[in-house]
Structures are given as structure tokens and as C-alpha cells.
Amino acid sequence: MNDNVLVANQLCFSIGKTCIFQNFNLTIKQREIVSIIGANKCGKSTLIKLLSGFYYTENQITVSNISLNEKTKDGFFKKVGLVCTNYSEIHDKVKDYIESDIKKKDSSFYNEVMEMCAIKSLLQKRVDQLNCDDFVLVELCKNLVKKPNVLFIDYTNLCISEKLKKQIEGFYSFIKQEGIAIVFATNNASDILLSDTTYVLHKGVIALSGKTNEVLKQDRLLLNFGIELPFEVDLSLKLGMYNLIDDLYYDMDKLVEKLWK
Numbered sequence: 001m002n003d004n005v006l007v008a009n010q011l012c013f014s015i016g017k018t019c020i021f022q023n024f025n026l027t028i029k030q031r032e033i034v035s036i037i038g039a040n041k042c043g044k045s046t047l048i049k050l051l052s053g054f055y056y057t058e059n060q061i062t063v064s065n066i067s068l069n070e071k072t073k074d075g076f077f078k079k080v081g082l083v084c085t086n087y088s089e090i091h092d093k094v095k096d097y098i099e100s101d102i103k104k105k106d107s108s109f110y111n112e113v114m115e116m117c118a119i120k121s122l123l124q125k126r127v128d129q130l131n132c133d134d135f136v137l138v139e140l141c142k143n144l145v146k147k148p149n150v151l152f153i154d155y156t157n158l159c160i161s162e163k164l165k166k167q168i169e170g171f172y173s174f175i176k177q178e179g180i181a182i183v184f185a186t187n188n189a190s191d192i193l194l195s196d197t198t199y200v201l202h203k204g205v206i207a208l209s210g211k212t213n214e215v216l217k218q219d220r221l222l223l224n225f226g227i228e229l230p231f232e233v234d235l236s237l238k239l240g241m242y243n244l245i246d247d248l249y250y251d252m253d254k255l256v257e258k259l260w261k
Helices: 044-051 073-079 094-099 107-117 132-144 162-170 172-177 189-194 212-216 219-224 231-241 252-260
Strands: 004-015 018-029 033-037 060-063 080-083 150-154 181-186 197-202 205-211
Touching: 004 044, 004 181, 018 044, 018 181, 018 205, 033 044, 033 189, 044 080, 044 150, 044 181, 073 080, 080 132, 094 132, 107 132, 132 150, 132 162, 162 172, 162 189, 172 181, 181 189, 189 212, 197 212, 205 212, 205 219, 212 219, 231 252
Parallel strands: 033 181, 033 197, 080 150, 150 181
Antiparallel strands: 004 018, 004 060, 197 205
């Protein structure tokens, strides 16, 4: 059984005369958490917007066997969610805004999302009167309630508190359980610890990719790409060189516990 939910083949994209991506290939599987990381201005946000259909390209991008083109774009957009901004001039009430993309509401799932995000107190407020954190939560709900196959989150473009980011990361298990893949862009290597797969972008190409724990072991390459490892991971690698541990540790308490055994 093919569990690929998103496939990009030979993706090319230019802005003016500047080539951003050329012959770019990427595959996302159902329930997979994928992180996209790289130095500033390496193309992370652009890639997220391309894959989600925000930017149009004639190259093949397919979500659940629906290819993005003029004839199928409505069906394509039902299958993807994109959380990428914290600014809005929308004057609708939050409830109307959230439900504006739903053709047929799954009441049970809708209520689960509302309860998880705890935004019932916001439903009668106007969207343009929300603070940044509340607006991002509303955007997340709006994208989740249509139950997409892939949810894209561009953390590099979200002006949110660290508390809210941790809260959203806490939703990942629920989102995966519903069969939804998560693809997020970030500048912070600590964020990728929760991902199954990591793509490292450098000058418009995938410079490094694979299971996240294997990518993190390429510490010298990552530093060359302008990415600093989380302290726990860096320490794990250094201790591993002396055969003191034989695995990567993302949690300092677990690392200390291992050393004291």
C-alpha cells in the first residue's frame, strides 16, 4: 500500500531571474513529521509555500493523488493546511472564519480540535482584534478542522511566544493520530528533535536528509550549513567519541541518568 501523501517531482521555481529551486524532489508519508531547516534565506518559507500551493508552479506537486493545477486546485487545497502568518485584516468573527473552508463539518472532530486548542472563548471575537498567539491558534484550528492530509507550519514566519510553540508541539501526537502529516520549517535545531525526518536546505538544494537522529550525527556538515546543534545532542556526540554512550540523547535528565548508571 502506498502511504505517500505528498510528492514533489523535479520542482523548479524562480523569482525574476533568480533560481530558488531546481529539480527539487521530496516525498512525505502519512503521519510523518517532517522538519525543514537551514540558515536564514535558504528558501525554507518559499518551499513551504510552494508545496502547499500558496505559490503556483507548473511542476508536479501531488497530494493524495491530486496534482496541483488550475482544474484541480480546489480539491488540492482541501487536502493541505498552511499556518504561516500572524497578521490579518479579516473582520469576520473567529467562528465564521474557522468554518469558512469547511464544506461538510465533522462535528466530532471539530469539537476535538476546539477543545484541544482551547479557543471557545475566542469564537465571538473579530479576527483582526486577536493578539499574535491567539491568531496563530485560530489559524491552526481553521486548517485542522478541514482535516487535511498534510499540515504545513512555517515557524520562521510566526511571531509567537515560546509557550505557544511548545503548546502546538504538544498537538503533534493528536494530529498524527488523525492520519495527518506535519511539515514545518524552522531556524532552530531544537525544534527538529520532534520530527521523524529532516531536510536540510542549503542554497536551494537538499544538502542533507534522512531520519532526524541520523541527520543530527552529521554535526560538522550542519555547522558548515550554519546550523548549531542543541546542547544535549552536541554533548551526546562528544561523549560518544569516548565510547561513554552509544546513542543520541535529546533530554539532559536522561543523558545524566545514563552516565550515572
